[in-house]
Amino acid sequence: MSTGVFQKILEKAEVAREPLYYDAVVIGGGIAGMETSLDLADMGYKVLLIEKEPTIGGKMFLLSKVFPTLDCASCISTPKMAAVAHHQNIDLWTYSEVRKINVKGRGDFEVEVLKKPRFIDESLCTGCGTCEEVCPVTVPKEFDYGLRGRRAAYIPFDTAVPKKAVIDIDYCIFCGQCERKCPANAIDFTQRPMIYRVKTHAIIIATGCKLFQAERKEAYGYGKVPNVVTAMQMERLLSPTRPFNSVLRPSDGKEPSSIGYILCVGSRDKTVGNPRCSQVCCMYSIKQAQLILGALPLADVTIYYMDIRAYGKGFEEFYQRAKAMGVRFVRGRVAKVEGLPDGNVKVTYEDIDEGKVKTAVHDLVVLSVGLLPNIDVLITFDGKAPSTDDVGFIRVDPTDPVKTNIEGVFAAGCVTGPKDIPDTILEAAAAASRCAAFLGEVVGDGGR
Numbered sequence: 001m002s003t004g005v006f007q008k009i010l011e012k013a014e015v016a017r018e019p020l021y022y023d024a025v026v027i028g029g030g031i032a033g034m035e036t037s038l039d040l041a042d043m044g045y046k047v048l049l050i051e052k053e054p055t056i057g058g059k060m061f062l063l064s065k066v067f068p069t070l071d072c073a074s075c076i077s078t079p080k081m082a083a084v085a086h087h088q089n090i091d092l093w094t095y096s097e098v099r100k101i102n103v104k105g106r107g108d109f110e111v112e113v114l115k116k117p118r119f120i121d122e123s124l125c126t127g128c129g130t131c132e133e134v135c136p137v138t139v140p141k142e143f144d145y146g147l148r149g150r151r152a153a154y155i156p157f158d159t160a161v162p163k164k165a166v167i168d169i170d171y172c173i174f175c176g177q178c179e180r181k182c183p184a185n186a187i188d189f190t191q192r193p194m195i196y197r198v199k200t201h202a203i204i205i206a207t208g209c210k211l212f213q214a215e216r217k218e219a220y221g222y223g224k225v226p227n228v229v230t231a232m233q234m235e236r237l238l239s240p241t242r243p244f245n246s247v248l249r250p251s252d253g254k255e256p257s258s259i260g261y262i263l264c265v266g267s268r269d270k271t272v273g274n275p276r277c278s279q280v281c282c283m284y285s286i287k288q289a290q291l292i293l294g295a296l297p298l299a300d301v302t303i304y305y306m307d308i309r310a311y312g313k314g315f316e317e318f319y320q321r322a323k324a325m326g327v328r329f330v331r332g333r334v335a336k337v338e339g340l341p342d343g344n345v346k347v348t349y350e351d352i353d354e355g356k357v358k359t360a361v362h363d364l365v366v367l368s369v370g371l372l373p374n375i376d377v378l379i380t381f382d383g384k385a386p387s388t389d390d391v392g393f394i395r396v397d398p399t400d401p402v403k404t405n406i407e408g409v410f411a412a413g414c415v416t417g418p419k420d421i422p423d424t425i426l427e428a429a430a431a432a433s434r435c436a437a438f439l440g441e442v443v444g445d446g447g448r
Contacts, residue, residue: 006116006170013114013193022048022091023439024202025111027098027377030058031421032413032428033206034080039432041089045439048198049084050113051094055160056081058208062143064238066421067287068318074159074240076421081161094162099195101203102382107408107442111198112380117191119167124186127163129155131178131187139171141243145233147250148243153178157241201442202408202435205386205394206428209371209414212266212274220262220367225339226251231261231284231368238291247295249364251343255296256363260347261285262334263305267370276391278370279418282309285368286319289327302328302360304349312420337365371418386411393417402431408442410435 026037029051037049049056060066061081063073084090093115100112120131135151143156152171155163167178167187179187214222214230221228227249229237237247249256263285267278282305289301308329310319323329335357336348345365351358373392378385386404387395394411397403402410412431413424 004170006168009169010114010116010193013195015195016197019110019197019199020048022046022198022200023443024048024204024435025050025109025198025200026204026206028058028206028208028413028415029053029056029084029092029094030206030208030413031060031077031080032208032415032424032431033058033204034077034084035425035428036204036206036412036432036435037090038080038083038087039429040435041087043432043436045089045436047090048200049090049092050096050098051092052097053156054095054118054164054166055156055162056084056092056094057161059232060421061157061159062232062239063235064240064242064291065287067283068312068314070287070290072240078159081159085161092162095166098377098380100382101377101380103384103406103409107201107438109200109203109408111200111203113196113198115194115196117193118164119169119187119189119191120165121186121188121191122162122164124184125164126184126186127155127160127165128183129165130181130183131165131167134177134181136175136177137171137173139168144236144243145230147233147236201439202410204431204435205377205404205409205411205415206413206431207374207377207415209418210374212272212369212372214265214367214369216272217265217367219336220265220334220365221337221339221345222367225337225345225365227256227339227343227345227363228337228365228367231281231288231366234288234366235284238288238295247292249343254343254363256299257296258300258362258364259292259302260345260360260362260365261289261301261303261368262337262347262365263303263368265367265369266372268306274370274372274391276418277309279309280420281368281370282307283312283315283318283420285366286310286322286327288366289322290325293325293327300328301326302330302362304330304332304334304347306331306333312422371414374415389417400434402427402434408438410438 023045102110131153135153137152138149140146141150332350334349338346412428
């Protein structure tokens with residue numbers, strides 16, 4: 001059980017005396033933040049990239065493949081992660097959070113950043129994983145959405161950037177095993193959190209999105225019915241870095257022979273406060289269905305949907321390919337999901353084409369959850385903050401879709417609304433371009 005020690009440690013953070021200076025600060029180390037940082041750095045601007053997790057990569061790195069090409073997601077993101085870490089014009093601060101943003105004037109911002117202690121000396125840590133091997137404490141692994149455990153001393157994943165360990169002090173029992181066994185003597189329990197003042201001319205918000213909490217749809221049984229999982233958990237089961245060697249259902253480790261997908265969980269649903277389509281759920285569900293049929297050729301996959309929105313380049317062909325592979329599509333809303341004594345899952349749904357209420361039994365049910373705003377950073381603005389739309393995403397100028405209502409503050413990626421990876425990368429490049437134009441106005445070429 002978490003002890004809350006870490007929060008008490010953070011409350012006693014030391015404040016650095018001298019401010020730091022950067023041309024631009026990028027908040028968020030996912031695919032949008034990395035792309036923006038690299039573009040600006042390649043133009044010669046000095047960039048600070050801030051990521052709250054111990055590693056960059058965001059949600060894209062956790063995916064199996066990307067639609068509609070089925071390219072490896074980690075093969076795309078890993079080179080960018082390495083490029084960010086080694087670029088001479090980018091300073092990468094992981095395990096750090098923005099605490100306050102003070103807008104002083106046009107092109108004049110002061111950002112207060114909290115660097116949390118890893119309790120590992122990053123200059124000494126080699127990423128060997130010895131501390132993880134000897135740590136006796138096991139807790140659910142966040143990067144696998146609780147499908148397997150991690151140690152209190154851990155490296156997020158094998159290709160984390162930076163590949164440095166971190167000690168979760170809330171779960172640490174202070175047995176001293178990691179300290180005694182570390183071959184580099186990198187364990188440092190005396191580390192203190194630090195608060196830095198960063199002065200910058202521009203800010204790019206690329207904090208991505210949050211996933212809808214499936215527990216909020218109580219009728220679908222997530223958290224109560226063991227063999228109901230979210231689509232992100234299925235992504236981890238299908239990923240090359242998956243927790244198991246096959247697609248297994250959580251309750252008993254059985255390979256499922258019948259899998260049902262419920263689309264629009266937390267999207268197009270006024271009862272949960274999100275009337276919008278999340279744009280990616282149809283296609284990632286179709287992608288997963290194809291990958292499941294590749295991993296489990298004898299499995300039956302059924303997708304319950306309201307509308308299939310295959311609007312992008314190659315999307316319709318991708319949809320038709322899934323049909324040809326044998327994926328069954330049922331137009332209708334699922335009313336209820338119930339667990340059965342044998343571990344299977346009963347689904348009650350309306351078949352719109354036949355106008356009847358039907359039931360079906362599956363070994364495993366996957367909830368295709370929607371995308372919600374991740375705008376916690378907005379509360380750190382001291383005074384005027386970027387405005388948001390009716391759902392909560394950052395509002396941008398329709399004629400300049402990376403520009404917020406604060407001059408010098410730009411936004412890119414899913415923080416402005418749900419979108420797929422190509423659109424996110426495109427928007428990140430646009431944000432870097434607009435930011436560079438702004439920097440040219442406020443500091444000129446002499447700022448580079």
